[in-house]
Amino acid sequence: MQNVLITGIGSGIGEALARAYLEQGYQVYAIGRTFPKVLDAHPHFFFFPYNLNNTFMIKETIKDFVKDHYFELAILNAGILGDIQTLQHTELTHIKEVMELNVWANKELIDTLAAFATVKQIVGISSGAAVNGSKGWGAYSLSKSGLNMLLNVYAKELPNIHFTALAPGVIKTPMVQHIIDDVDDITFPSAKKLKEGRIQTPEEAAKLLIHTFPKLLDYESGSFLDVRTMD
DSSP states (O other), X not given: OOEEEEEOXXXXXXXXXXXXXXXXXXXXXXXXXXXXXXXXXXXXXXXXXXXXXXXXXXXHHHHHXXXXXXXXXXXXXXXXXXXXXXXGGSOHHHHHHHHIIIIIHHHHHHHHHHHHSEESEEXXXXXXXXXXXOTTOHHHHHHHHHHHHHHHHHHHXXXXXXXXXXXXXXXXXXXXXXXXXXXXXXXXXXXXXXXXXXXXXXXXXXXXXXXXXXXXXXXXXXXXXXXXXXX
16 A cells, blocks of 8 residues: 655645545545544544644654655645735745745655655645745745755755655635635735636645646656646
């Protein structure tokens, strides 16, 4: 039975991926703050409760959960949007909070997996915001571009693991719903573009991603790819 590791599975795409992999017969190892009740009774679902913002304790806390396991795939999905506002009006402490989860938690997870487990493939869930400099998205864009480079560097340093930063398209998650409901699309035109574009359900996105993940192995390790522009 194959193992997959997923972070950030409390809702949205993380939960949908966990359910889809379990339906396909995988064992799912999950790390996150919120336990998805729908998976409570599943015999092949293993959950480790942890707030990944606490980066200084990740390695010591998580190592026994992953130790000596072989993971076909690790999906680094946990992340936060942060506030949509201009960089000039964004406190540095807030940017650091976004970077902590979106970048540094993933560094610690990769180091832990490399030291204590065997992993064939690591995919970091990135975003088009990593390459599109849109007004108001400063903290998030900086963090996702940082994630892309983090995985690119690890691809050279850990050649036995295949790394990809993958933009999954727009998915109806609490993060996206916040943009739809609360962000002024006149002040921030990118929000208007998001609202008018295609928004996938988590189930649709999970199906597409599970189909896409094996294809990533055909690309150079460390690449940044977008499901919307892949063949």
